[in-house]
Amino acid sequence: MGHIVEIEGVNKIYGTNHVVKDLNLTVEEGEFLTLLGSSGCGKTTTLRMIAGFEEPSSGSIKVEGESIEEKEPYERNVNTVFQSYALFPHKTIFDNIAYGLKMKKVPKDEIKKRVMEMMELVQLEGFEKRYPNQLSGGQKQRVAIARALINRPRVLLLDEPLGALDLKLRKQMQLELKRLQKKLNITFIYVTHDQEEALTMSDRIAIMHEGILDQLGTPTEIYEKPKTKFVATFIGETNIFDGCIAEITDQDITINVENGAVLGKAVGFQNGEYITVSIRPEKMKYASAPVEGFSIEAKVRDYIYVGSIVKCIAVLPNGNELKIERLAGEALPELETTIYPYWNREDAVLIHNQDQVVFQAMENIVLG
Amino acid sequence: MKSAHAKHEWKSNTLPAMVMVGPVTLCMILLVAIPLIYVGVMSFCSIDQYYNVVFKFTTQNHLRLFSTDYLKIYGQSLAIAFLTTLFCILIGYPFSYLIARTKSKRKKLLYMLVIIPFWTNSLIRIYGWRTFLGTNGWLNTALQFLHLTSEPIDFLFKQGTTVLGMVYCLIPFMILPLYTSIEKLDTNLLEASSDLGAKKISTFLEVVLPLTAGGIFSGSIMVFIPCLGYFFVSDILGGGNSDVIGNLIERQFQSGNNWPLGAALSIILILITLLLVKLYQKMGGDMESLGM
Numbered sequence: 001m002g003h004i005v006e007i008e009g010v011n012k013i014y015g016t017n018h019v020v021k022d023l024n025l026t027v028e029e030g031e032f033l034t035l036l037g038s039s040g041c042g043k044t045t046t047l048r049m050i051a052g053f054e055e056p057s058s059g060s061i062k063v064e065g066e067s068i069e070e071k072e073p074y075e076r077n078v079n080t081v082f083q084s085y086a087l088f089p090h091k092t093i094f095d096n097i098a099y100g101l102k103m104k105k106v107p108k109d110e111i112k113k114r115v116m117e118m119m120e121l122v123q124l125e126g127f128e129k130r131y132p133n134q135l136s137g138g139q140k141q142r143v144a145i146a147r148a149l150i151n152r153p154r155v156l157l158l159d160e161p162l163g164a165l166d167l168k169l170r171k172q173m174q175l176e177l178k179r180l181q182k183k184l185n186i187t188f189i190y191v192t193h194d195q196e197e198a199l200t201m202s203d204r205i206a207i208m209h210e211g212i213l214d215q216l217g218t219p220t221e222i223y224e225k226p227k228t229k230f231v232a233t234f235i236g237e238t239n240i241f242d243g244c245i246a247e248i249t250d251q252d253i254t255i256n257v258e259n260g261a262v263l264g265k266a267v268g269f270q271n272g273e274y275i276t277v278s279i280r281p282e283k284m285k286y287a288s289a290p291v292e293g294f295s296i297e298a299k300v301r302d303y304i305y306v307g308s309i310v311k312c313i314a315v316l317p318n319g320n321e322l323k324i325e326r327l328a329g330e331a332l333p334e335l336e337t338t339i340y341p342y343w344n345r346e347d348a349v350l351i352h353n354q355d356q357v358v359f360q361a362m363e364n365i366v367l368g
Numbered sequence: 369m370k371s372a373h374a375k376h377e378w379k380s381n382t383l384p385a386m387v388m389v390g391p392v393t394l395c396m397i398l399l400v401a402i403p404l405i406y407v408g409v410m411s412f413c414s415i416d417q418y419y420n421v422v423f424k425f426t427t428q429n430h431l432r433l434f435s436t437d438y439l440k441i442y443g444q445s446l447a448i449a450f451l452t453t454l455f456c457i458l459i460g461y462p463f464s465y466l467i468a469r470t471k472s473k474r475k476k477l478l479y480m481l482v483i484i485p486f487w488t489n490s491l492i493r494i495y496g497w498r499t500f501l502g503t504n505g506w507l508n509t510a511l512q513f514l515h516l517t518s519e520p521i522d523f524l525f526k527q528g529t530t531v532l533g534m535v536y537c538l539i540p541f542m543i544l545p546l547y548t549s550i551e552k553l554d555t556n557l558l559e560a561s562s563d564l565g566a567k568k569i570s571t572f573l574e575v576v577l578p579l580t581a582g583g584i585f586s587g588s589i590m591v592f593i594p595c596l597g598y599f600f601v602s603d604i605l606g607g608g609n610s611d612v613i614g615n616l617i618e619r620q621f622q623s624g625n626n627w628p629l630g631a632a633l634s635i636i637l638i639l640i641t642l643l644l645v646k647l648y649q650k651m652g653g654d655m656e657s658l659g660m
Contacts, residue, residue: 053559073562080563086556090578099574100564151565 003065004029004155004187005050010059012045012211019045021211023059027155027189032181034190034198037208038234043191046208047157050189051080064154074103078155079148083163085140087132093119093143094128100151118146121180138169145180155187162197174200195235199223207231229351232278239284239322241277242353245269252345259316260295264348274353281311281325283347286339294342298322300333314339404638410631419625429632438616442636445612448527448602449595452534456542456591457584459535464546464583468553479547482540490537494604497533498524501605525607533601538594542587549583550576589648593641613637 005027012020020042027033035043048054050061052073061068068076079100087096095102097118101111119125122142132140141161148156158177162170178201181188192198198205199219207214207222207230215227226232233240243257248271253264255277264277290297298314301321305311305328312324312332322341326332333339414424432438467478485493500506501523508520523529553576561571599614613636620630 051559051563053563072567073559074565074567078563080560082556082560084554084556086554086560088557088560088575099561099566103565103567103570147560147564 002029003027004063005189006060006062006065007046007050008060008062010046010049010056010061012042012049012054013057019211020049020056023211023213025206025213025216027187028204029154030185030187031203032178032188032190032201034192034202034205035208036192036195036198036205036234038193040210041208042211043193043208044159047080047159047189047191050155051078051157052076077153078157079151079153081144081148081156081158081161083160085132085144087140087143087147089132091131092128093124093130093132093135096132096143097147097150099147104151114150118150121149122146137165138173141165141173145177149180149184149186153186155189156181158188158190160192161190162192170197177201199235207234209234224349226278226349226351229276229278229353232276232349232351237281237323237325239279239281241279243275243277245271245273245275247271253350254293255350257296258318258320260297261293262296262342262348263293263345264350265345266348266350269350269352276351276353278349278351279343279347281323283343284322284324284341285343286314286324286333286341288337288339290340291342293345294340297338297340300335300337300339303332303335314341407631407634410628411635413628413631415626415628421627426628429629432629433632433636438633441611441616442613444527444610445596445614448531448534448610448612449592451531452538452595453542453588453591455531455535456539457588460539460542460546460587461584464543464550467543468547468550482543486540491600491604494533494537494601497529497536498604501529524605525609527606527610530602530606530610530612533605534595534598537598537601538591541590541594545586545590546580546583549580553579585648585651589644593644596637596640613640 003026005025007023007025010020010023011018023042023046025046035046037043045054049056050063052068052071055069063076063078088099091099094115097115098111101114106114115128116125119128122145124139124142124146127135127139127143132143135143144161161177162173165173174197177188177190190198190201199222202219204216204218205222206216209228209230215222215231217225222231223235226235226238229240232238241255241257241262243255243262245253246256246261247254248269251265251267253266253269255262255264255275257277262277269275296316298316300312300314302313303310304313308328310326310328310330310332312326314322314324314333316322324332324341410421411429412425412427413421414426414428416422463478463482467475467482470478498505502508503520503522503524505523507523508517511517512520557575557579558571561575562568566574596612597614597617599612599618602610602612602615603618613633617630617633617637620626620633624630
């Protein structure tokens with residue numbers, strides 16, 4: 001396995017709008033990489049720069065070790081599946097899929113053979129004479145994928161390809177795409193804002209936030225070891241405490257938060273540092289009396305039943321809500337009782353607070 | 369049940385319907401149907417020795433339509449219309465493409481460049497060309513001043529001059545439908561085409577042209593048909609050397625003073641128009657983009 005796409009120090013600026021900020025990203029051959037983020041985070045712009053529809057303001061993009069800045073989109077060995085499908089409305093399904101081969105001037109018999117193979121692969125046999133407006137959303141999506149794959153690209157770029165489909169179809173297509181990717185062994189770079197989709201399909205996820213690559217890692221790493229507060233809150237549900245480190249003994253860390261003190265375990269932190277503590281609801285524990293090292297309390301306010309899982313909402317003295325999640329049938333505290341939340345110190349994820357500088361600056365302000 | 373019945377009763381009440389449709393129908397009858405019938409009836413009338421129209425049935429006027437002199441002019445008129453349409457496409461397409469694809473404020477400016485001449489009388493604008501192209505006109509003065517020519521060049525009164533005037537007058541009718549169809553073109557399709565390996569020229573031929581053919585088509589109809597009738601352009605710039613069907617009609621109503629023959633000639637024009645529109649419809653043209 002080698003590096004198939006290397007993005008080095010790429011910036012994209014539209015007027016005064018800095019859309020992608022100093023992006024460094026290496027995509028491995030044959031992997032399924034997802035660019036995940038909310039709208040406007042720069043993920044689609046990144047994809048469009050790889051495809052060649054946008055030019056980076058600075059930095060370089062290499063595909064298969066070759067710089068592609070000077071190459072027009074039609075010279076690049078990557079293909080795109082568009083969010084809106086972008087099927088040619090005046091061409092039949094056959095001609096749509098054959099388009100890439102026709103442009104490469106492949107002989108007619110071979111075009112026919114390869115288009116038929118491709119139609120079989122995406123299960124669209126018998127549709128060759130139809131026009132795009134005679135197909136359903138899911139079928140159009142398959143045509144778009146087949147059309148992009150027929151050129152045998154080294155990298156397939158997918159821009160929220162399932163965005164327009166309903167939930168059930170989307171789930172089915174997710175699995176199909178994953179199957180297709182494994183079978184063809186093509187590198188997929190997939191853009192989505194749907195975190196569940198990203199977790200389901202990806203080998204690695206790159207989370208982007210306001211033009212910055214916040215974290216790159218496997219779904220497990222991203223979920224269990226978020227590096228920024230944004231990643232922690234964006235992927236799945238979590239409980240967040242902002243606080244300041246009060247004491248470090250070996251790897252055990254005591255953190256003062258607004259409503260008391262909590263414990264965590266990590267390396268690379270300093271005494272007095274401002275940090276964020278993130279605890280997943282399923283790791284949250286509770287007791288009827290304070291547990292050593294923890295001095296926060298909360299009042300149970302509500303239950304939410306979501307099939308196999310029950311969520312318990314408790315309120316901290318400052319009004320913040322706390323979520324505790326258990327499998328249905330497992331014990332949970334009574335409504336309106338006071339509980340003392342705690343956790344195994346290894347389960348807490350400690351995150352350097354990006355607002356550190358601001359806090360420090362505030363400390364230095366002499367009041368009066 | 370009761371409300372459904374009431375609704376039905378309201379529907380069958382013709383008074384509101386008449387109020388709504390009445391004025392339009394009246395206008396159509398007064399301004400379109402009656403004049404058309406009048407022209408039709410007129411074409412079967414004769415004239416007496418003093419060129420007065422008399423209601424004496426004759427097919428003489430219609431037979432005259434097939435005289436060689438007239439047939440020659442129909443052919444010439446069609447040729448001028450064809451050339452005008454062709455030049456309108458060649459000039460109008462790149463220009464429309466430019467307006468439709470310009471994103472900045474310049475778009476409005478470019479669009480206005482097409483619209484503003486519309487607000488000036490076309491007769492005056494055509495006279496402007498005559499002044500510009502005449503033997504003592506600006507163009508010849510400039511050319512002589514620059515010593516590019518010693519003798520004034522005779523630009524006027526040629527078929528080419530008529531075509532120039534026609535193109536000038538009618539090009540907005542080509543640009544507007546073209547602009548609409550190019551504007552509607554989804555840029556994703558162009559990106560998809562490029563992404564799949566098509567060079568710019570292939571993208572144009574495979575995607576852009578087929579998807580804007582409707583605009584070219586309706587623009588052509590909107591240019592071709594008036595071109596057959598714009599007699600003042602060939603009068604002013606063609607000087608009688610490049611008559612169109614419109615000139616024949618105009619002459620019968622004015623100097624020729626033979627209204628029945630003029631009416632018969634008008635019917636030829638109407639028939640050609642109907643034929644072209646029918647053809648347009650048959651080939652899948654959109655009537656709405658013709659404003660019908």
